[in-house]
Amino acid sequence: MDWQNLPSSNNVEDRRGSGGGRGGGVAIGGGAAIIIALLGWFFGIDTSSITGGSQTQSRPSQSQGSAGTQSQAQDTQFVSKILGSTEQVWGDIFQKNGRTYQAPRLVLFSGATDSACGQADSAVGPFYCPSDTKVYLDTDFFAQMQAQLGGGGDFADAYVIAHEVGHHVQNLLGISDKVDRAQRSARSEAQANKYSVALELQADCFAGVWGKRSSTQTNLTQQDVQSAINTATAIGDDALQKQSRGYVVPDSFTHGTSQQRVSWFMKGFQGGDPAQCDTFNGAI
Known part of the structure; x- marks a missing residue:
């Protein structure tokens, strides 16, 4: 994935080193529970009820001293490029539908920081807060994905960011409010x-829509796409529950099965059309 070809965003807010919030990150250890908690941390999955690609070396993991500073700067550049690409893609989609896209800000933090939705903590994972229209991301997750999951890669990382931006799009379109009312x-x-x-x-x-529409600039390979498919498979509710419990409880699913996550990502990626992303089918 040639992310360097993407446009940069001016909407990245870097709070690392500001002294706010708690320091540190997620404790690392062995066992399935740690892996599951880590997956929840990366992708915004609430695992409290459960725990009870290519170019994976393109951005080196963080370390102490100047090497860590360089890595942090490269992560910032990567995030800025991916966010800039989502702004370009969704700006074009909104414009063609007679609307103006209002881009979210993406907050980079380390350990914890404040958000309009409460404290953003590394244990919660990347998430979107509709109250301040910001995406919150602990920058350590890039290194943790490689170290603990033995994979990741640029497109898998980008998929996570694009997923959170997808929640912002839902907020702009009023979908999130409809879901909130339906849930209540x-x-x-x-x-x-x-x-x-x-x-x-x-x-x-x-x-997936973003991935398709940006693919010309990023020169995606089949290996890149497969890394995203592998990621979506690994974070399905059924896969996580089966790994931790040995059985699944479908009524407790909040993000969908592995098959569903892969299917819907690929539907967006193959068609590049957000109109094909009606997962509600008139239910809201």
């Missing part, structure tokens, strides 16, 4: 969870 009137937790699944799958589809 739901007759059961299982029904409310189904709305959550649909929201997350649509964000996956929107990430």
Whole structure:
């Protein structure tokens, strides 16, 4: 993935080293519970009920001293390029539909920081806050993905950012508000969870739309695409629950199965059309 060819964004807010919040990161250890918690951290999955690619070396992991500073700067550049590309893609889509795209800001932090949705903590994972229209991202997740999952890679990292931007698009289109109202009137937790699944799958589809529309600039290879498919497979609710519990509880799913996540990401990627990302099918 040639992310260096992408446009840069001016909407990156770097809070690292500002002294705010708690220092440090996620403790690393062995065992499936750590891997599952780490997956939740990366992709915004609530694993509290569970735990109870190519060019993977293109951006070196952070370390102490000048090497760590250089790595941090490269991560900042990468995030700026991916965010800039999402602004270009969604700006064009909105314009063609007679609307103006309002880009989100992406906050880089280390350890913890404040957000309008509460404290952003490394244990929560990358997430989008609709109250301040910002995406929050702990920069350590790039290195942790490589070290703990033995994979990742540029397109897998970009997929995560594009997924969170997808939630911003949902907010701009009023989809998030509709889902919130539907969840509050739901007759059961299982029904409310189904709305959550649909929201997350649509964000996956929107990430695929971005991937397709930016693919000419990024020169994506099949290996890049496969890394995203592998990532989507690994973070399905069924895969995580089966790994931790040995069985699955479908009513508790909040993000969708591995098959669903791959299917909707690929639907967005193959068509490049957000109109094909109706995961709700009239349910809201």
